[in-house]
Amino acid sequence: MATQTPQPPPTLPPVRACIFDLDGLLINSEDIYTDIYNNILHAYGRPSLPWSIKAKLQSTGRSGFLQLLDWAQLPISGDEFLAQITAQYDLFRRSKPLPGVPELLSTLSTKTSPKVHIAIASSSTARAFGIKTSHLPSITKHVSEECRVFGDDPQMSDAKKKPMPDIFLLALGRINKSLGPGEREVKAEECLVFEDSVAGVEAGRRAGMRVVWCPHVGLRGLLRGREEVVLEGRSAGVEEGKGEMGGKGGEGEKRLWSRDGWAEMRMSLEGFDYEHYGICLE
Structure with a gap:
């Protein structure tokens, strides 16, 4: 250990x-990403993002995003999900060190x-x-x-x-x-x-x-x-x-x-x- x-x-x-x-x-910004993901998930009646999935998203690009989509099972395409994430990017203007x-x-x-x-x-x-x-x-x-x-x-x-x-x-x-x-x-x-x-x-x-x-x-x-x-x-x-x-x-x-x-x-x-x-x- x-x-x-x-x-x-x-x-x-x-x-x-x-x-x-x-x-x-x-x-x-990771906390802000979580807020963004949860805003979308909750809009479709899905639970908040668990760390068991969040951990796979961090820094991994498309592979992590695909695992999120597989878990979320939303009634929208991956492109639409990504568009909804991008639409909330203004939230990052409140980021801090x-x-x-x-x-x-x-x-x-x-x-x-x-x-x-x-x-x-x-x-x-x-x-x-x-x-x-x-x-x-x-x-x-x-x-x-x-x-x-x-x-x-x-x-x-x-x-x-x-x-x-x-x-x-x-x-x-x-x-x-x-x-x-x-x-x-x-x-x-x-x-x-x-x-x-x-x-x-x-x-x-x-x-x-x-x-x-x-x-x-x-x-x-x-x-x-x-x-x-x-x-x-x-x-x-x-x-x-x-x-x-x-x-x-x-x-x-x-x-x-x-x-x-x-x-x-x-x-x-x-x-x-x-x-x-x-x-x-x-």
Whole structure:
């Protein structure tokens, strides 16, 4: 099982780049997505979305959406369901940063020496990103446009979505293209991925990167006791749970590490441990 004691392998170099997911990691948009899904489900007399289904939606693109449709059994087509979701996108204009996020991004981008590079790698579309973050300069000002990769990027396809590693490797490539004169290329093992989804953790591990998993309290409750499987990047081995939306699940350990030291679970990005990852602050 996962351990409460940090286990950093001594051979790992200091982190030189951080790659962030967006929804449910930097901003509270996963809760807004849940509101949108439930608005539609309730309109057709269906129950609220359970975390056992919600977990399959996170970061997985079309495959997760198809599983939602199969569970929901709505009297409308998939295209109509998607249209009803898109029609509610204005709700994302009320999104806000999650605890600790503005401070973490600001510190990484302005107070690290040597400089830590930042990228975003999200399954969201570029248009959706704009709606969700245009009012949040604490998010957008710290990540340059050339270091943002989205699900509709020309170099992405549904077959390359998380849990495949492509989006993180693409983000690393963008970081390396942005390096200044004399800067050494960043290697995968020098990258730290921040994710809230199970599929995202697996994608980061497959990319050969270290991972910080910061799950929603509902997902944490669903997967209690199976944290090690997630942290090792074995999402296919995570058995379906019984947790429901709004269920309690945040009690107990706030931080856990995988046995190999490559992945950490924490319930918030507040008080991030820079020293543990070899990140030096000015």
